[in-house]
Amino acid sequence: MKYYDKLIFEISRPGRVGYSLPKSALSNQQSAISIPENLLRETPAELPEVSELDVVRHYTNVSNKNFGVETGFYPLGSCTMKYNPKINEEMASHAAFKGLHPLQSADSVQGALAIYYHTARALSELTGLADFTLTPYAGAHGELTGLMVMRQYHLMRGEAQRTRVIVPDSAHGTNPASAAVCGLEIVEVKSTADGTVDTNDLKGLLDDTIAGIMMTNPNTLGIYETQVVEIARLVHEAGGLLYYDGANLNPMLGASRPGDMGFDIMHINLHKTFSTPHGGGGPGSGPVGVAAHLVDSLPNPRVVKGENGEFKIQDAVSACGRVATFMGNFGVVMRAYTYILSLGKDIKHVGPIATLNANYVKESLRDAYYLPIDTVCKHEFVFDGLADKSTGVTTLDIAKRLLDYGYHAPTIYFPLLFHQSIMIEPTETESKETLDDFIDIMHRVAEEAIADPGMVKSAPHTTPVRRLDETTAAKNPLLKYRDLA
Amino acid sequence: MLDKIGVGSIDDLFADIPASVRLQKEYDLPEAMSEEEIRAHFDALGAKNKQQVIFAGGGAYDHYTPSAIGALTSRSEFLTAYTPYQPEISQGTLQYIFEYQSHICELTGMDCTNASMYDGATAAVEALFMAVAQAKKKNRVLVSSTLNPAVLSVIDTYTKYKGIAVTLIPEADGRTDRAAMQAMLAEGDVAGVLVASPNYYGIIEDYTGFADDVHGAKALLIMQCDPSALAVLKTPAEWGADIACGDGQPLGIPLSFGGPYVGFLACKKELVRKLPGRIVGATKDVDGKRAFVLTLQAREQHIRREKANSNICSNQSLMALHITIYLALMGKQGLREVNEQSYAAAHYLHDELVKTGLFASAFPDAPFLKECALRTTLPVKALQAYLAEQGYMAGIALGDYREGMDDCILLCATERRTKEQIDELVKLVKSYEIL
Numbered sequence: 007m008k009y010y011d012k013l014i015f016e017i018s019r020p021g022r023v024g025y026s027l028p029k030s031a032l033s034n035q036q037s038a039i040s041i042p043e044n045l046l047r048e049t050p051a052e053l054p055e056v057s058e059l060d061v062v063r064h065y066t067n068v069s070n071k072n073f074g075v076e077t078g079f080y081p082l083g084s085c086t087m088k089y090n091p092k093i094n095e096e097m098a099s100h101a102a103f104k105g106l107h108p109l110q111s112a113d114s115v116q117g118a119l120a121i122y123y124h125t126a127r128a129l130s131e132l133t134g135l136a137d138f139t140l141t142p143y144a145g146a147h148g149e150l151t152g153l154m155v156m157r158q159y160h161l162m163r164g165e166a167q168r169t170r171v172i173v174p175d176s177a178h179g180t181n182p183a184s185a186a187v188c189g190l191e192i193v194e195v196k197s198t199a200d201g202t203v204d205t206n207d208l209k210g211l212l213d214d215t216i217a218g219i220m221m222t223n224p225n226t227l228g229i230y231e232t233q234v235v236e237i238a239r240l241v242h243e244a245g246g247l248l249y250y251d252g253a254n255l256n257p258m259l260g261a262s263r264p265g266d267m268g269f270d271i272m273h274i275n276l277h278k279t280f281s282t283p284h285g286g287g288g289p290g291s292g293p294v295g296v297a298a299h300l301v302d303s304l305p306n307p308r309v310v311k312g313e314n315g316e317f318k319i320q321d322a323v324s325a326c327g328r329v330a331t332f333m334g335n336f337g338v339v340m341r342a343y344t345y346i347l348s349l350g351k352d353i354k355h356v357g358p359i360a361t362l363n364a365n366y367v368k369e370s371l372r373d374a375y376y377l378p379i380d381t382v383c384k385h386e387f388v389f390d391g392l393a394d395k396s397t398g399v400t401t402l403d404i405a406k407r408l409l410d411y412g413y414h415a416p417t418i419y420f421p422l423l424f425h426q427s428i429m430i431e432p433t434e435t436e437s438k439e440t441l442d443d444f445i446d447i448m449h450r451v452a453e454e455a456i457a458d459p460g461m462v463k464s465a466p467h468t469t470p471v472r473r474l475d476e477t478t479a480a481k482n483p484l485l486k487y488r489d490l491a
Numbered sequence: 492m493l494d495k496i497g498v499g500s501i502d503d504l505f506a507d508i509p510a511s512v513r514l515q516k517e518y519d520l521p522e523a524m525s526e527e528e529i530r531a532h533f534d535a536l537g538a539k540n541k542q543q544v545i546f547a548g549g550g551a552y553d554h555y556t557p558s559a560i561g562a563l564t565s566r567s568e569f570l571t572a573y574t575p576y577q578p579e580i581s582q583g584t585l586q587y588i589f590e591y592q593s594h595i596c597e598l599t600g601m602d603c604t605n606a607s608m609y610d611g612a613t614a615a616v617e618a619l620f621m622a623v624a625q626a627k628k629k630n631r632v633l634v635s636s637t638l639n640p641a642v643l644s645v646i647d648t649y650t651k652y653k654g655i656a657v658t659l660i661p662e663a664d665g666r667t668d669r670a671a672m673q674a675m676l677a678e679g680d681v682a683g684v685l686v687a688s689p690n691y692y693g694i695i696e697d698y699t700g701f702a703d704d705v706h707g708a709k710a711l712l713i714m715q716c717d718p719s720a721l722a723v724l725k726t727p728a729e730w731g732a733d734i735a736c737g738d739g740q741p742l743g744i745p746l747s748f749g750g751p752y753v754g755f756l757a758c759k760k761e762l763v764r765k766l767p768g769r770i771v772g773a774t775k776d777v778d779g780k781r782a783f784v785l786t787l788q789a790r791e792q793h794i795r796r797e798k799a800n801s802n803i804c805s806n807q808s809l810m811a812l813h814i815t816i817y818l819a820l821m822g823k824q825g826l827r828e829v830n831e832q833s834y835a836a837a838h839y840l841h842d843e844l845v846k847t848g849l850f851a852s853a854f855p856d857a858p859f860l861k862e863c864a865l866r867t868t869l870p871v872k873a874l875q876a877y878l879a880e881q882g883y884m885a886g887i888a889l890g891d892y893r894e895g896m897d898d899c900i901l902l903c904a905t906e907r908r909t910k911e912q913i914d915e916l917v918k919l920v921k922s923y924e925i926l
Contacts, residue, residue, distance in 0.1 A: 024821070024822065027555065051597045061563075068586050071586070072572050097533050100537055104747060113541075117537050143805075180792050187653060192796075263514060283571045286574065286581075287805055287806055331645065332550070351522060369495050382503075420793075471782040474776050475777075479772040484773040
């Protein structure tokens with residue numbers, strides 16, 4: 007197929023239109039906007055002038071240069087790229103919700119509030135926490151909101167000095183960044199050789215300046231933190247709170263609940279565990295759940311159930327504040343709610359099957375790729391590059407070669423604990439046949455690395471574009487159409 | 492599969508979880524539902540919503556959404572893709588972000604922008620953070636009282652935890668009090684000033700001289716704006732602002748009970764290294780083909796961790812695509828027409844209500860586009876409840892947000908409101924008075 011590389015601005019022709027507005031009975035003859043001249047735009051915005059067919063063909067061609075979960079297998083560690091069932095999309099575009107204004111009176115949006123309320127109840131049941139806010143827009147926004155709840159809790163108890171938060175050295179980059187935005191100082195806790203939190207190191211860090219600790223469990227290596235109960239005891243005894251980064255929640259469905267582990271606050275990435283699409287980088291949704299003693303600190307507004315079963319939108323003075331203009335990505339919540347209804351009680355199979363798939367791939371590939379930590383994993387695991395280090399073929403090369411074979415690359419160079427990290431997460435929605443095909447290709451790439459390393463190092467060869475000049479892009483930023491002229 | 496792994500059962504894969512925290516019960520959730528049952532369930536819930544004709548804005552505007560947008564944004568290649576970290580197979584996402592950036596720069600007049608923010612409120616917060624980061628040693632910002640109260644509330648929350656001082660600039664006759672701002676700037680510790688156009692009351696404020704005032708105090712001027720209105724209104728760049736921010740919802744994103752929408756944040760090129768989030772740049776591949784890539788990543792959380800200026804990672808990419816396609820379809824002519832028709836509808840509504848003798852402009856002679864504040868002799872809340880019963884969302888009761896405005900209502904009409912709907916609303920208002 008012919009490669010399409012035009013920008014929408016490049017197919018613009020004067021006078022062409024792609025919209026259809028009714029003739030207004032109100033636009034008066036002069037049709038002018040009668041506003042003082044000095045408040046009006048001096049030069050018109052050069053927006054494209056294109057027909058509807060131009061637009062549809064353009065974006066269809068543009069989409070063909072993309073790779074989604076429906077294009078092929080997406081073993082992207084830490085991102086839980088599971089299939090997003092079509093019924094989620096159908097329900098999210100239900101006509102009875104599309105036209106609701108976010109400031110309509112509560113009695114006129116009872117259906118929408120019911121979805122908020124019941125989704126929060128289901129998340130509470132699945133995590134063992136007392137209540138959730140569904141407002142945060144994404145995982146990082148959830149982290150920040152959760153940390154605000156943490157600080158608010160300490161402030162209300164008169165412990166303003168608790169401004170330090172413990173983060174493992176293997177944590178997602180958003181953890182320390184969220185803590186910094188929340189005005190917290192970061193203290194790193196070391197990992198042991200198997201990638202779990204070093205409890206001895208932790209003990210030395212705990213005092214009355216500690217607000218809490220942020221953890222993922224399973225951690226970024228896909229390993230369950232078996233010391234979690236002890237960690238919870240230590241942190242709570244020191245007056246701190248435990249924050250659970252829900253990026254890795256998927257394998258815990260049906261296995262273990264963060265609330266039971268001792269966590270006080272968590273966020274969930276609905277676009278990971280609850281099957282809402284990633285959209286090329288959002289909109290996601292990052293609900294924040296808390297244990298009973300923190301419910302009053304959740305951000306405003308909250309959806310609560312009244313005495314007569316009606317749903318209300320409520321503000322509390324004890325809240326940590328407000329984190330969004332309205333109540334978050336409602337459309338994403340609708341998708342997650344649909345997913346929860348589709349699986350119901352059977353959602354307990356999600357974690358076990360995701361874990362089975364991950365361990366199967368790991369054991370099938372450990373002959374060709376170096377497995378630095380040899381233990382049972384949960385939803386994901388990490389190789390440290392090829393087993394044979396003599397070829398000079400790096401993790402980046404392997405990732406790029408996989409693109410030629412029609413696979414999305416795994417997450418690479420994360421976690422930072424190893425030099426050549428390849429992080430693989432197959433998810434529960436993939437069949438054994440898909441996994442076997444992927445395993446075959448991974449073996450073939452390992453063989454190619456020995457037989458023809460130059461070919462692997464120059465991959466990809468069959469993608470719409472090949473390796474890019476990222477250095478020039480950063481040195482001489484061209485960030486909009488006008489910069490190209 | 493179990494043989495390959497070398498365990499006897501799936502349960503064995505969870506043997507490392509301490510018994511005390513291993514899930515021992517069935518989840519208290521309903522049985523799995525079929526698609527037909529789910530449809531019926533949503534239909535039943537949907538029936539509990541009351542569909543209303545929207546005469547309100549307050550940060551969410553009922554504009555027309557062209558049909559082609561949904562057909563294109565729902566393509567799975569866009570919808571189910573991850574963040575474009577593998578550029579060779581993500582040119583679709585990277586290209587539309589580049590086009591989105593071009594559109595936002597065109598509307599605001601700014602040099603650069605990022606791949607999107609969560610919403611207008613968080614974009615305003617990040618703009619203030621940029622100003623503080625740029626100023627290095629100054630830690631105070633000024634924010635006009637004429638901003639949307641929800642945005643003010645989000646700013647208050649974020650700055651409280653981050654440790655940034657915020658001073659509200661008072662309003663005078665519904666506009667930012669310039670003399671008060673000048674006095675605050677004279678104190679010398681201000682990093683940035685945030686104003687809005689149009690402001691919360693729908694007023695198009697005259698910011699003549701503001702940029703000179705702010706720059707004279709070595710601070711940055713930040714302007715929150717309605718991107719749809721920028722087809723006709725003076726741009727932040729033309730006002731001399733350094734940063735522009737706002738919510739992209741007015742660009743044809745359905746109301747959808749508040750989300751997903753999309754925030755935007757744009758700035759002068761001198762500030763690009765303080766801009767948070769993802770940025771796409773043009774480059775070439777090894778064969779010399781034009782291509783797009785995430786660039787200037789050294790600013791971001793996954794590289795800088797706690798030293799990053801922002802924690803944003805996932806943003807609202809698909810909604811950025813939505814408004815990119817909207818702007819392509821509407822184009823130069825369509826976006827102008829949206830503004831003209833909205834202006835005509837809102838002014839007709841205003842004039843007809845004033846004619847009843849029950850309403851008067853809260854801020855007489857203040858120029859507005861599609862939203863305006865009116866004082867009324869009728870009881871605001873009771874009137875709204877009555878009109879809601881008849882199927883109309885009649886504005887926002889300003890008394891809920893502003894002192895001394897219990898008799899004020901913030902009304903809005905976009906190009907979607909017809910003469911018949913407005914006439915009917917006015918008729919109902921009159922009938923309420925007789926009741």
